[in-house]
Amino acid sequence: MEKSVMKGMRILIINEVCGTGSTGKICADIARQYEEKGYEAKIAYGRKSYVPDNCKQYAIRIGKSADVYFHALKTMVLDQHGFGSTYATKKFLKWADDYNPDIIWLHNLHGYYINVELLFQWIKRKNVEVKWTLHDCWAFTGHCTHFLIANCDKWKTQCKQCPQKGRYPASRFLDNSESNYKRKREAFGGVENLTLITPSQWLADLTRYSFLREYPVEVKYNRINTDVFKPTASKFRYKYNIENKTMILCVASRWSKRKGIDDVIQLSKKINENTVIVMVGVDRKQLKELPNNIIGINRTENAHQLAEIYTAADLLFNPTREDTYPTVNLEAEACGTKVITYDAGGSKETLHNPKSAAIPVGNYSDVLKYI
Numbered sequence: 001m002e003k004s005v006m007k008g009m010r011i012l013i014i015n016e017v018c019g020t021g022s023t024g025k026i027c028a029d030i031a032r033q034y035e036e037k038g039y040e041a042k043i044a045y046g047r048k049s050y051v052p053d054n055c056k057q058y059a060i061r062i063g064k065s066a067d068v069y070f071h072a073l074k075t076m077v078l079d080q081h082g083f084g085s086t087y088a089t090k091k092f093l094k095w096a097d098d099y100n101p102d103i104i105w106l107h108n109l110h111g112y113y114i115n116v117e118l119l120f121q122w123i124k125r126k127n128v129e130v131k132w133t134l135h136d137c138w139a140f141t142g143h144c145t146h147f148l149i150a151n152c153d154k155w156k157t158q159c160k161q162c163p164q165k166g167r168y169p170a171s172r173f174l175d176n177s178e179s180n181y182k183r184k185r186e187a188f189g190g191v192e193n194l195t196l197i198t199p200s201q202w203l204a205d206l207t208r209y210s211f212l213r214e215y216p217v218e219v220k221y222n223r224i225n226t227d228v229f230k231p232t233a234s235k236f237r238y239k240y241n242i243e244n245k246t247m248i249l250c251v252a253s254r255w256s257k258r259k260g261i262d263d264v265i266q267l268s269k270k271i272n273e274n275t276v277i278v279m280v281g282v283d284r285k286q287l288k289e290l291p292n293n294i295i296g297i298n299r300t301e302n303a304h305q306l307a308e309i310y311t312a313a314d315l316l317f318n319p320t321r322e323d324t325y326p327t328v329n330l331e332a333e334a335c336g337t338k339v340i341t342y343d344a345g346g347s348k349e350t351l352h353n354p355k356s357a358a359i360p361v362g363n364y365s366d367v368l369k370y371i
Contacts, residue, residue, distance in 0.1 A: 009102045023107050196212060251328045264279060
């Protein structure tokens with residue numbers, strides 16, 4: 001009988017969250033797929049205590065909220081992200097030894113919840129298959145998760161004097177990027193039977209220039225639920241009295257300069273009175289500061305509601321300046337809406353609709369050509 005269907009096999013998935021957010025949902029989908037193959041599946045997580053009801057059977061929390069707080073404090077003061085949570089990690093690894101997984105599948109290891117040196121020391125003692133899905137660049141830098149905006153390539157040789165130490169995972173005082181880089185390189189190297197997985201060719205190509213180049217890498221594009229994200233009728237336009245206007249939609253889980261909020265504001269100054277911008281994912285402070293021709297909506301975890309909004313739009317504008325493989329582009333296209341995205345990171349790889357396009361970063365006015 002093949003190993004993938006042998007009764008009693010176990011998979012351990014490790015990620016910052018379980019069942020929530022993009023990576024948490026991806027991990028939950030993997031757990032279900034392996035469960036269908038006959039595996040026992042567990043998702044070890046640590047960042048947030050909330051787990052959806054349909055994922056609780058998989059959830060194993062690493063540490064407690066207090067452990068996350070002290071790891072964040074160590075990051076903020078000493079710039080040693082990934083090297084805290086010592087007690088929580090040791091306790092978790094004792095549980096993991098008893099669980100004795102046949103497959104270990106790593107995802108986001110940043111998020112203030114696990115000590116990566118202890119984790120990889122344990123992994124190197126296990127003679128099992130190891131997969132590691134990289135959702136960003138943190139694994140091979142001395143600090144940051146992305147470096148496109150900073151136009152920095154120190155990660156190729158040796159991080160130091162980080163230009164982004166104030167960005168997540170933020171340090172307010174020390175710059176420990178040089179030491180972090182060396183410790184990660186030592187910790188993450190020399191793992192037998194480890195395969196890297198990336199959601200875009202762009203990120204796969206970057207690993208070839210990093211200290212992770214010793215490992216094989218596979219590109220597996222993230223998928224979305226097309227039973228949910230599909231053309232969906234709604235009264236969204238009627239609700240906001242924009243039935244006869246051109247609707248430009250912009251969606252982010254959290255709006256920031258990196259996600260392009262400034263460019264959306266600038267675009268609002270270029271549109272005419274027959275066009276309106278709808279921004280999903282703005283917080284209360286941002287909502288109060290939006291111009292009158294932008295309709296702001298708080299973040300929604302309701303996928304069906306989001307599908308209605310995607311369908312109502314004439315186009316989705318995604319001004320993200322740093323991204324690995326933005327799923328909002330996939331969701332919008334699945335709902336029949338064309339996407340105009342900045343050509344940043346792996347964004348271009350998400351486009352399949354012939355009417356969609358990738359435009360140069362910062363050229364927000366080009367969006368008007370596609371209305």
